[in-house]
Amino acid sequence: MERQSTYTATATIDEQGILTSWSEGARRLLGYEDAAVVGRPAAALLAAADGPAVRHALAGHDRWHGTVALRHRDGRRLEQGLLAHRRTRRAGESGWLVVTAVADRPQPPRGEPLEEWTFIQSPFPLAIFDTELRLMRANRRLERALSLPEAAMRGLRLTHIAPGPARDEAERTMRQVLETGEPREVRAVLGPDLDRPTVLTPLKDGTGAVRAVCLATQRHAPGPALRQHDPDETAAHDPIAPGLERTARELADAAVPRLADFTAVDLFDSPPAPGGPQDASGAGARRAVLRRAAVRAESDDGGPPAGPGVGGTVAYEPGTAPAESLATGRSVLRGSSDPVGPGWAAADPGAARPGPPGTHSLIAVPLLAEGSTLGVALFGRDRRREPFGPQDLLLAEELAARAATGLHNERRYARPHPAATAAQRGLLPHAPPGQGALDIAGRRLPAGARAGAGGDWFDVIPLSGARVALVAGHVAGHGTRASATTGRLRTAVRTLADVDLPADELLTHLDDLVLRLAADEGADPAAEAAGGIGTTCLYAVYDPVSRHCALARAGHPPPAVVTPDGAVRLLDVPAGPALGLGGRLPFEALETKLPEGSLLVLCTDGLLEPHDPDADEALDRLFAALGRPAPTLDALCDRVLTELTSRRPDDDAALLVARTRALRADRVASWELTSDPTVVARARKHASDQLSAWGLEEAAFTTELVVSELVTNAIRHGRPPIRLRLIHQDPTLICEVYDASGSTPHMRRARIYDEGGRGLLLVAQLSERWGTRHDRVGKTVWAEQSLSAD
Structure with missing residues (x-):
């Protein structure tokens, strides 16, 4: 939902009713410059003589909300909803922070009736924030917890709804959720009833683009072991990875009909931490929640097997064979004569029954690999065959052991290697360096889990003479080797920048380095990309004294410039060859003068691929996102990443935005x-x-x-x-x-x-x-x- 016209007006008032600060949003709302109102009574802004009534409403309260008639500078009367918080400063002085969201705020979109009932009547406090981190929806539980109606909060940011350091941290985490598309957990104390862990979940559209963030509180703080798979919560709704599904299906196909009439493979979304099976004294004491990865049955009518299909959630109650097998780490064999055998009961009997109706003999085998419990494999026989015996149990364990090894390998290689991910995080500047030439904001989007950590990066390097260098680069390939090569290049660029080489000469030296890296890797074709072949780089140096910017690029997309009047264009930086081609073509630099307040935007080909058939469309979306005003550079970065949703999921991307300053x-x-x-x-x-x-x-x-x-x-x-x-x-x-x-x-x-x-x-x-x-x-x-x- 677009919120381009939404802005927040804020003001602070001391206990004597005197205005002590006045924001730009407040000026837009009422037309008064801050010099005309700061230091004067706030009651002078009211359209009616109800100042005493307002002061009476505030007395004895720490928060107030309501509609007040305000007087615009041109004489118009404005009915505006306000939210006020009492704040105490370090010196012990108290006052009020008054906020309001100003916009033509249409009702946010509603879903199907069942979805609406679920959201509104959920027992957990829920809120939805848009990509500018303004509240769109709040359910009844959150309204009651905060004692605020949704209408009073809509359009406001979390830091204005409930000011405080915890909310500042939560809002920073919400930005990370928008950037990465991954859920995060924080402890955001929104009120006396909400001192609990809070989960921030990205809400994505059909293309995978993050369109909003959902804030939800948990009932309790799970311990370290329960964070892996909380038995009181349902499993996540992500589909089973193709590799896991294929391996699980191979196990089911091998067992039916050779060993069993029915086989199911159920996996944890996140396996419990390694450490071996649980103590047998707690056998089956916990409810187990898993996801079905494969199922096969030999039925009389040839129809699909009963129960949940692939990807469905399965919950096993304490006392059942699967729950006991998962708790003890040992196989369980049960037959119709076992009094516990028929106890397949669960929260949803139709979806959690280990075997189809008529199953009279069941084997549950835990899927164990390197100390981790991945899930459980179930083998069942109906009354057409004899119950399982000891030899059948051995065969089931052998099949499950082979499958567990394959599943473990799929899990290990389907997600980025921790070393590569950690190295990639270390390649980005964690905080803007100390410099006064540019205001800086940057983002990096990782590739999909299957691709692994990639080599898109950026850097900000202070230089002599108050100048600053901006760098964006891309290394072909993924994984630890690509991250290591990226680290070498980043270090080389910093070293070359430290000796103040011109932009084109720096790229020439960097080209030589990439060639040496490729030679060090040898003739291994798989190592060619890790050696740097296909590496691109854009290097720019901005001088706040002359306002000149010198740029050169090696196979990299050109940067964009947004002038203070809102015009957007690409800089015509000569297109040098990608690094590692041996200096067959020279690198050329472009020098241009930028007005103060211009935006210089550097991005990698993960966001803007020049040779992509849809490059023109992506460029139009980039220009549209950059051409609209944004309250902060961080908000602009978020908008660009939201608009450019057509990037390849197997490629990572980096974005760096800098606003120029000029030295007087x-x-x-x-x-x-x-x-x-x-x-x-x-x-x-x-x-x-x-x-x-x-x-x-x-x-x-x-x-x-x-x-x-x-x-x-x-x-x-x-x-x-x-x-x-x-x-x-x-x-x-x-x-x-x-x-x-x-x-x-x-x-x-x-x-x-x-x-x-x-x-x-x-x-x-x-x-x-x-x-x-x-x-x-x-x-x-x-x-x-x-x-x-x-």
Whole structure:
């Protein structure tokens, strides 16, 4: 459901009724700028003289909701529903946070009557949030728990419905659910009745795209063992994986009719943790919930076997043969003479009966592999054949053991290897680096479980001169080797970026590295992709002083730019060859100037495949998603990933969005210097005067020493022209000296009687970082000081 016009208006009011803050949404709602209302009584915004009534309603309460008549700046009267929370600050001062969601909010779509009854009457609190994390639906149980009607919450975010750190954490987790499409569990305390574990589940459409998030609380906090398969909960509704179903079907086909008239294979969705079977003293003491992976029966009429089909949920009550077999880890043989034998009862007798009607002899064999219990295999005979004997039990155990090995292998290879997944997570920046040139947000979508961890990645690298590098890349293949290759490339890019190579030269060096990696892998065709063949990369460097951006790409999709007026376009970066082709074609860089506030969008081919037949359609969806305003960059990333739903499920994807900033002209100062030793004193004077203008007198002594050494080196060893530049970007001060020589200065340790050689050593001691940056002509030696207090 689209919510493009929805926005949230917030304001804070102290206990005396004075407005203390006013959001942009509040300005949109009532038309008042914050300077016109902050510090004034909130009652002045009411359209009627009911201020005392409102204050009376708030007295003695920590939360209030209702409809209030407000007066717009142009004189219009607005009837608006408000939700207010009392908040106490650290200083002990209390006040009110007032929020409202503003939009033409149509009723959210309803489902079939049975679905509606299930949602509304569920005994568990349920809520549905859209892709902008605004509440769409809330059931009666949640309304009662929060003492708020759905109408008062609709359109608001969780952090506004119930402010607090726990809700902030829950909202961050909801974003992860939207990104990954995987359910998560948090402890979100929404109220006195909801101090329980909360499950956040993605709601997907027919194409697999995440369209909403469902919040549901559990009845209790399951322990570590029960989290694997809670006997009081039904199994998940995911289908049986094809490999598991095939292996289970092979077991059933081998047993019927050779051994049994009926065979079923029931599996846990998530096998219990390894540790061996349970103690026999608890045999069959728990209700077991599994999913049917295969079933076959020899029936008289040739029809399908009775009971649940493949993928259906099966529940076995304590005392039944399957429950006892799962509890003890041993096979169970029961016949019609056994008083417990006919006890197939379960919550749904028609769906949980171990065998069809007429079964008079049953064998239950646990499916064990490497200490894990995967499920249970059932073998039954009807009255046309003799009951099972000891030899039949041995044959059933042999068949089950072979099947368990195959099932275990299918489970192991059907999901990403933990090492590859962990390595892939470590390849992404966990927090934006300390830099002031760009606002950053990024997302990575993993490939489907069968493909395994892939090699799509991005990075943000602070450079000298307040510049920042943005990188996006793709490594062909999946699994641990692809993740390892991605790690090598990311480290190489960071190393090359640290020496300030231009974008095209960096890709040339990276191409050589990929070739060496491929050679190290040898001639193994399976290792070719892991060696880096087919690797792509996009490298961009943004300078907030000049607002210039230099970009180069190697087989990678071009980046998109969104200008402040909302126009979206692809940058025409020359298309270099993919890495690992041996430098047959050169890499070329594009340099462009970006207005302040522009968005630079880098994505991998998992989202936008240039050679895909539907590339034009995907590009249109990307442009549409980027062209609409978004409250935050995170929200924009979520929208892009939601819109681009046609990506291949066996390919992972990465997205990086950056909003450009510009360094104010009064924070940069530069001077042209002559190649004369007497100019060093003048350079120190320029630096001292500029630091006084910036209010940085405490840094003057250190800066004068750094300027003196760098300018002296440029005069002695460089060539004119010589330029001195100071950049003040909180919390750092950068000093740069340029000259036209290409020689690189090196720091060395001077001997006792040497008259020189200590300049760069002194610079290194006085600065946080220093280095040399080579331009097309000449070089720049720079030093960065920290202005933050120790």
